[in-house]
Amino acid sequence: MNSQRKIFYAENEDINGLNSPDLKKDKVGINSKSNNLNRKWSKKNTIMIEDTAFKGFHNQENHLLIKTFTKDMKYTDNELVKLQKYLLLxxxxxxxxxxxxxxxxMALNPYK
Incomplete structure (x- = not known):
């Protein structure tokens, strides 16, 4: 599996109505206007989002642990809303x- 996974959005896609004039949605996700597509992926610019602590064991400093979704949480789950707010920060x-x-x-502003 490719270790440099990318999140793809349609160009200028409005993600849940959060289209900010300060942000540009491009083909590698949400980046600043001064995005450099030739930049190397590293721990300094990558967040691993997983629902189990084991998966982030070797990269704890950039591992963001989210709650595992279960069908019992169908109407009460708000984890993705919290995650979206954190990623916008x-x-x-x-x-x-x-x-x-x-x-x-992430060290100064842990995900809660």
Whole structure:
């Protein structure tokens, strides 16, 4: 499996009505306007989103652990809404910050 997975969105797609003028939706996800597509993927610019702690064991500093969805949570689950808000905070913090390190951000602002 490719270790450099990318999240693809349609160009300029409005994700749940959160189309911000400060953000550009492009073919590798939500990035700042100054996106450099030739940038290398590393722990400093990648967040691993998983529902089990085991999967992030070797990359704990950039592992974001979310609750596992069960069918009993069908009408009460809000984990993806919380995740979306957190990822928008990460994105806003990284805008125009070329030295942004997501591991530092996650250490100072843990996902709850």
């Amino acid at each position: 990460v994105s806003e913090a990284s805008v125009n910050n070329h030295d942004f390190d997501v591991t530092d951000f």
